[in-house]
Amino acid sequence: MAAIETEKRIDCSLLVKDSVPCLVLENLSKDFGGLRAVDEINLTVEPRERRVLMGPNGAGKTTLFNLISGVYPASGGRILYFEKDVTGLPSYRRAALGIARTYQITNLFQNLTVSENILMACQALIRTKFVMFRRLSSYRRLTDRCNDLLKEFDLWEKRNELVKNLSHGDQRQIEVSLALAEKPRLLLLDEPAAGLSSAETYTLTLLLKKLDPTITILLIEHDMDVAFEFAEKLTVLHQGKFLAEGTKEEIKNNSTVQEIYLGAE
Amino acid sequence: MDVHILHPLAGGIILSEFLLVQTLNGLSFGALLFLLSSGLSLIYGVMKIVNIAHGSYFMLGAYIGLSVMLRTKSFILGAFAGGLVVAIVGMVMERGFLRKFALKALPQMMITMGFALVFRDLALLIWGGDPYTLPCPETLRGSTQIFKIVFPVYRLFIIFVAALVAIALWLFNEKTLVGAKLRATVDDHEMAGGVGLNVTLISGCMFGLGSFLAAFGGVMGGPIFGVYPGLDFELLSLAFVVVIVGGRGSLKGSAVGSILVGLIDNFGKALVPELSYFTLFAPMAIVVAVKPTGLFGRE
Amino acid sequence: MKHLFASKTKIIGLILVFLVLVVMPPFYTSYWVTLLTQTLIYGILAMSLDILIGYTGLSSFGHAGFFGSSAYTVAILSTRYKMGFLICFISGIAVTTVISMIFGLLVAHATGVYFLIITLALGMVLWGLAFRWVGVTRGDNGISGIPRPDLGLPISLKDPLTYYYVILVFFLICLILMAIYVRSPFGHSLKGVRESESRMRILGYHTWLHKYFSYVSAAAFGGVAGSLWAYFDGFISPYNMDLTASIEIILMVILGGPGTLIGPALGAGIIIFLKNFISAYTQRWLLILGSIYILTIFYAPQGLMNLIKDWLKGSEKKTAVEELG
Numbered sequence: 039m040a041a042i043e044t045e046k047r048i049d050c051s052l053l054v055k056d057s058v059p060c061l062v063l064e065n066l067s068k069d070f071g072g073l074r075a076v077d078e079i080n081l082t083v084e085p086r087e088r089r090v091l092m093g094p095n096g097a098g099k100t101t102l103f104n105l106i107s108g109v110y111p112a113s114g115g116r117i118l119y120f121e122k123d124v125t126g127l128p129s130y131r132r133a134a135l136g137i138a139r140t141y142q143i144t145n146l147f148q149n150l151t152v153s154e155n156i157l158m159a160c161q162a163l164i165r166t167k168f169v170m171f172r173r174l175s176s177y178r179r180l181t182d183r184c185n186d187l188l189k190e191f192d193l194w195e196k197r198n199e200l201v202k203n204l205s206h207g208d209q210r211q212i213e214v215s216l217a218l219a220e221k222p223r224l225l226l227l228d229e230p231a232a233g234l235s236s237a238e239t240y241t242l243t244l245l246l247k248k249l250d251p252t253i254t255i256l257l258i259e260h261d262m263d264v265a266f267e268f269a270e271k272l273t274v275l276h277q278g279k280f281l282a283e284g285t286k287e288e289i290k291n292n293s294t295v296q297e298i299y300l301g302a303e
Numbered sequence: 304m305d306v307h308i309l310h311p312l313a314g315g316i317i318l319s320e321f322l323l324v325q326t327l328n329g330l331s332f333g334a335l336l337f338l339l340s341s342g343l344s345l346i347y348g349v350m351k352i353v354n355i356a357h358g359s360y361f362m363l364g365a366y367i368g369l370s371v372m373l374r375t376k377s378f379i380l381g382a383f384a385g386g387l388v389v390a391i392v393g394m395v396m397e398r399g400f401l402r403k404f405a406l407k408a409l410p411q412m413m414i415t416m417g418f419a420l421v422f423r424d425l426a427l428l429i430w431g432g433d434p435y436t437l438p439c440p441e442t443l444r445g446s447t448q449i450f451k452i453v454f455p456v457y458r459l460f461i462i463f464v465a466a467l468v469a470i471a472l473w474l475f476n477e478k479t480l481v482g483a484k485l486r487a488t489v490d491d492h493e494m495a496g497g498v499g500l501n502v503t504l505i506s507g508c509m510f511g512l513g514s515f516l517a518a519f520g521g522v523m524g525g526p527i528f529g530v531y532p533g534l535d536f537e538l539l540s541l542a543f544v545v546v547i548v549g550g551r552g553s554l555k556g557s558a559v560g561s562i563l564v565g566l567i568d569n570f571g572k573a574l575v576p577e578l579s580y581f582t583l584f585a586p587m588a589i590v591v592a593v594k595p596t597g598l599f600g601r602e
Numbered sequence: 603m604k605h606l607f608a609s610k611t612k613i614i615g616l617i618l619v620f621l622v623l624v625v626m627p628p629f630y631t632s633y634w635v636t637l638l639t640q641t642l643i644y645g646i647l648a649m650s651l652d653i654l655i656g657y658t659g660l661s662s663f664g665h666a667g668f669f670g671s672s673a674y675t676v677a678i679l680s681t682r683y684k685m686g687f688l689i690c691f692i693s694g695i696a697v698t699t700v701i702s703m704i705f706g707l708l709v710a711h712a713t714g715v716y717f718l719i720i721t722l723a724l725g726m727v728l729w730g731l732a733f734r735w736v737g738v739t740r741g742d743n744g745i746s747g748i749p750r751p752d753l754g755l756p757i758s759l760k761d762p763l764t765y766y767y768v769i770l771v772f773f774l775i776c777l778i779l780m781a782i783y784v785r786s787p788f789g790h791s792l793k794g795v796r797e798s799e800s801r802m803r804i805l806g807y808h809t810w811l812h813k814y815f816s817y818v819s820a821a822a823f824g825g826v827a828g829s830l831w832a833y834f835d836g837f838i839s840p841y842n843m844d845l846t847a848s849i850e851i852i853l854m855v856i857l858g859g860p861g862t863l864i865g866p867a868l869g870a871g872i873i874i875f876l877k878n879f880i881s882a883y884t885q886r887w888l889l890i891l892g893s894i895y896i897l898t899i900f901y902a903p904q905g906l907m908n909l910i911k912d913w914l915k916g917s918e919k920k921t922a923v924e925e926l927g
Contacts, residue, residue, distance in 0.1 A: 107804060133806030147797035158794045161787050162806040170788045170819075171779075177787070220806065353715055400896065408715055409661065413856065413899050416849055420892030423846075428886070536845040540726035543719045551716070577737060580730020587723060591708045 058121045060085045060224055060254040061106070066115035068101055068278075075101045077278040078115065083224075083254055090269035091258045092289075094298060098278035099258045100142060103226050106256075107139045108132045119224065134163055138222035140213040142229040142258070148202040152193050155201055155212055156184045159219035183219075191215040191245075207238040214245065225249075227257045231264050243267055262299075266290075274298075320452050325573050326566065327449075331458035331527070333565025334465030338520030339538060340545040341472060341557045342513035348552040349509040352408050355415040356396070357517055358539030359422040364389045364518025365530035366430050369437050378440035386519040393514025394507055401510075402503065419535065427532050437525025461523055468516070469558055476554060541568065544583050548590045550597025559598060611914060623770060632762045637878055639766045641871040642773040643830050648854040648866035649780055650823030655852070656860030657784055658816040659796030661718045663848050664725020668821040670843025671728055672698040672828030677745040677838045678738065687751030691829045698825030701728070702818045710814040713799060725848050732840040744839025748832050765834065772830060776823060780863055783819070792816050793861075846888070853891065857898055858905055865907025872906075 061083040068076040076098045083089050091099050104110045106117060108129035117125045124132055147155050157174065160183050161167045175181060188194045191211050196204060201212065214230060230246070231239045239261070246268055249255065259265040265272065272289045274281040282292050289295055343357050354360075368385035372378060396418055404410040443457045521530070528534075541564060549560020563586060571582030590597060627635055647669055654662045672694035679685040679693055705724050712720055732739045739745065750759040757764045783789050791812050794802045802809050832838055841847065850873060858869025873891075881887050902909060 109800070109804070128808075129803040130806050130808045133804060139804060141801075145798055145801045147794055147801070149797055150793060154790070154793070158790065158802075159805055161790070162802075167787050167791050167807070170783050170786045172787075173782065173785045174787045174790050175785070180787075216801075216805065347715075351715070353719060403900075410899050410903060412661075412715070412718065413852075414896055416852075417892040417895030417899070420846070420849065420888045420895065424886055424889035424892065427888075536726070540723055540845065543723045543726075547720055547723060577735045578731070579734055581727055581735075583730075584724075584727050587720075587727075588708055591720070595711060 056085050058085075059083060059118075060087070060120060061256070062116075062118040062121075063102075063106075064116040064118065066102075066105060066117065067113045068098075068105055068110055069113040075278050076105065079275070079278075079280055081273060081280075083256060085254050086252060088255050088268060088270050089257070090265045090272045091256060091275065092265060092272055093275035093281070096277065097275040099275055100228055101278075102275070103139055103228050103256075103258065107137060107226060133220065136221075136223035137226070138217040138220060138224070139226035140217045140228055140230055142232055144206075144209045144213055146201045146209060146212055146216070149200060151198050151200055152204070152212060153184060153188065153197045156187050156193075156215060156219060157181070159216040160184050160187070163220050187215055187219055206233050207235070207241075210234060210238070210242070211245075214242075218249075222253060225253050225255045227255065227259075229258050229260055231259065231261055239264060317451075321573075323450060323452050324454065325570055327454055327458065327462075328573075329566035329569035330562065331461045331565075332569055333562040334461045335520050335524040335528070336538075336541060336545055336565050337465050337558055337561035338468060338516050338523065340542045340549070340561055341468070341554060342516035342520075343542050343546065344513075344552055344554065344557045345509050345516070346513040347546075349506050350397075350401075350411070351406075352401070352411045352415070353543075354513070355412060355539065356419040356422060357415075357513075357542065358535035358537070359419045359426075360389045360393060360514045360517035361521035361524075361538050362426060362530060362532075362535040363392070363422055364521030365437065365525045365534070366426055366435075366521075367518070368522030368525060369430075369435055369530065372438055378438070381437075382519060382522040385522040386515045389518030390511045390515040394511040397507055397510040419539075423532055423535055432532055434529050434531035435525075436529040437522065439526040455527075457526055461527075464523060469554075472554055541583075544587055547587050547597060550600025553597070553599040556597055556599035627763060627766055635762045635766050637875065639762070639769050639834060641874045642766075642769045643827050643834060644851075644854065644870040644874055645867035646773055646776045646830070647824055647827035648851055648858065648870040649776065649863050650820045650827065651851050652855050652860060652863055652866040653780065653784070653792070653816060653820040653823070655855050656862065656866070657789065657796060658792040658813060660713070660813065660816070661721075661852070662817075662820070663718050663722035663845070663852070664728070665721075665820070665824055665851050666843040666845075666847035667725035667728035668698045668702060668824035669828040669831070669847070669851075670732060670838070670840070671701055672825035673832040673838040673842060674732060674739060674745070676829045676832035677748050680748050680832075681745060687753060687833075690751075690832075694829035694832070695822060695825040698828065699818060699822045702821030705821075706814045706817045709817060710810050722845065722848075725843075726845060729840055729844045732843060739840075742840065744837060744841075746837040748836045748838070750836075751833055759833075769830060769834070772826070776826060777863070777867070780823065784863065788812070788815070796861075850891065853895055853898070856903075856905055857894070859907025859909070859911075860905060862905070862907040862911070865905055868907060869905070 059082050063079050063081040066076060066079045093099055105112055112125055116123055160180050188197050217225060231242055243264060257268055266286050271285060273283045274295050276298055282295050339361050346354050364385035367388050368381035371384040372381035400414050401411050439457050443460050446453045446455050545560035545564050548563055549556030567582055567586055571579040651665045654660045675694040675697040676690045679690045709720055733741055759765050791807060795809050795812055799809050854869035854873050855866040859865030877887055880890055
């Protein structure tokens with residue numbers, strides 16, 4: 039695995055330190071025309087933290103992920119990643135700094151095989167991706183890394199299948215594996231258990247527990263059981279605004295939160 | 304104050320007169336472009352597809368108008384016949400072929416492309432390859448005096464008609480119930496369907512209206528620009544430049560874009576005829592560099 | 603064992619192609635040789651467009667413009683300035699590449715429908731130059747009298763058969779270069795852009811750059827075809843580069859099967875042969891072409907090559923099942 043680290047990365051995530059917060063959102067806002075989807079959110083996530091983002095539908099959670107990963111430009115406020123202001127950076131620059139995400143609605147390369155999907159992620163941050171006159175299959179380090187990931191995520195058997203022919207559960211696995219392929223420092227997981235059966239959700243929860251402890255993880259999860267299983271600390275959003283933050287116990291006992299969830303359901 | 308200039312092609316002319324004539328020429332061309340591109344915009348707005356056969360509608364309208372005029376000696380009849388026949392053709396195309404690929408933009412556009420070729424060949428078959436000029440209606444022949452220049456009445460008429468159509472479309476869009484339904488459909492097909500709007504009916508009608516406008520424009524333009532095979536793609540490209548400059552799915556964009564493109568194309572033809580199509584490249588490049596979605600683009 | 607059936611078919615196919623294209627030509631009449639030469643040149647052009655349509659997922663409606671710009675450069679340099687083959691050939695490709703580098707700046711941020719619109723408009727801008735800049739391009743009349751290049755070979759290139767083999771070499775070189783290109787890491791990234799540009803950006807790809815390079819590389823290869831055509835036909839006119847021409851190339855790609863390289867070359871062959879045969883009996887080529895378009899979208903939208911691939915895979919599975927049973 040160290041082999042990939044020494045290959046020339048386009049940007050180095052040398053900023054990663056344990057002494058500063060991994061992610062700081064300062065008065066972050068997003069407007070869509072007349073609609074304020076995210077309203078002055080302040081959030082601090084420490085390195086290695088496992089934070090869950092909760093809230094009923096429409097609370098602005100995915101929009102927040104889109105802001106952090108650079109899909110939407112912010113309408114106001116700042117995003118600090120290990121103290122570096124990334125608010126104006128495009129998505130691909132943030133990926134190079136070590137920010138990765140998964141999608142709630144599966145966003146994979148449907149007409150490519152599982153291997154090809156993973157390879158796409160493996161080569162994304164190294165200069166090799168610009169090589170035009172040598173076959174991809176000749177890059178042993180890349181194909182080895184891909185094979186390791188395939189085995190790690192239990193996808194080896196299906197590696198030559200087209201993604202569009204796979205089950206929903208397998209596709210959710212690939213979602214996570216793509217995000218982890220590039221050894222991120224901050225991982226944004228958007229409802230990874232969406233549409234999974236209870237058996238599949240269990241497998242996923244095991245997978246999440248086995249994740250590299252040095253990665254900071256922000257998880258959006260609707261399923262309260264998965265959320266409480268995973269999180270040390272939870273942040274609750276409501277209608278784009280910050281509502282509450284605290285440990286499992288504090289949130290469980292927070293009457294406003296209960297009201298929102300019971301009322302919303 | 305009159306400025307005399309020596310133009311390499313026109314000899315000695317007076318600047319103000321030159322400007323006025325060319326501006327009016329450009330506006331009359333822009334008027335036709337508006338009729339063409341507003342239809343394209345309507346269709347794009349509702350169905351999210353670009354109708355490659357749209358220029359063909361313009362051409363077919365002119366051809367059909369010509370045939371009807373030669374037989375009935377009536378310009379108005381020719382104009383509306385051209386518009387209506389092509390509207391029907393458009394709606395058949397939409398209903399019979401495009402609807403099968405609803406929401407799949409690329410196959411739909413490929414189909415319109417196939418139809419464009421079919422229409423071109425049918426026109427060749429029926430009317431032959433020679434260019435025709437449509438007869439100008441009696442009452443609108445000749446020229447009139449505007450300030451210090453003499454200018455054809457018919458061209459002024461075209462500008463007038465296009466302005467009327469623009470106002471009518473704007474009223475329809477903003478002020479009527481049908482217009483509101485249309486806007487709802489444009490914004491969100493699923494929601495519109497959910498609220499009970501007949502999305503397929505609206506799409507069909509809009510396609511018909513768009514086709515009508517294009518064909519009507521073709522007949523209107525016939526007396527000045529004529530009709531010939533090849534007109535379809537030449538004008539389609541210009542309509543596309545209008546969309547790029549003015550913005551997609553926007554009536555205001557169609558209007559402003561048409562005027563701009565009409566003026567630039569015309570001044571280009573007058574000043575640098577050898578590079579005249581190429582002069583359109585500049586505004587395209589500028590708009591794309593500064594505001595990629597077009598001047599009044601919404602996406 | 604499963605793969606043997608498919609491999610046998612592939613080997614038979616390759617042998618057939620080798621026979622038809624390499625061994626048999628001396629026995630064909632010059633009519634067939636000329637037709638095959640046309641097919642190979644348009645094969646290069648169709649493959650170059652496949653890079654954009656099939657691999658990057660961008661529908662370019664102005665590709666004939668690059669074909670024409672290169673052909674016109676060769677025509678002007680060889681007839682008016684009497685320049686030799688190497689200068690003309692390289693200049694043709696260079697001019698096309700420079701144009702695409704400028705156009706690419708306008709086009710690379712676009713996608714889907716918008717990409718279609720702007721490439722169409724740009725393609726027609728180039729046509730407009732060819733059509734109206736009469737001083738340089740002779741306008742509607744086109745430029746004729748482009749001589750066959752004198753490469754100093756013992757046999758003159760004026761002989762159709764000799765020129766055919768030269769073109770065959772160019773075709774093979776282009777095929778090999780493009781095949782390596784689409785299998786390279788960069789080529790792989792283009793497929794990613796086609797499947798999900800948003801995912802690519804999140805993964806860390808500067809997709810604008812990739813689309814830009816894809817556009818320029820497609821134009822460059824298209825320029826190769828254009829240069830070869832000028833020498834082949836001895837004549838170039840605006841009709842070689844108008845919207846109808848661009849549409850014909852798109853159909854070659856779609857009919858043959860986008861994203862397969864060989865498919866579009868095959869599609870080129872089919873269209874060229876059809877065009878020639880049908881034009882001998884009727885004037886209605888455009889009508890038939892348009893109808894083929896519509897039928898293809900309805901019944902074989904993935905193209906012939908993909909149909910063949912699926913059929914081969916299906917046979918593979920059948921053989922495997924038979925072996926088990």
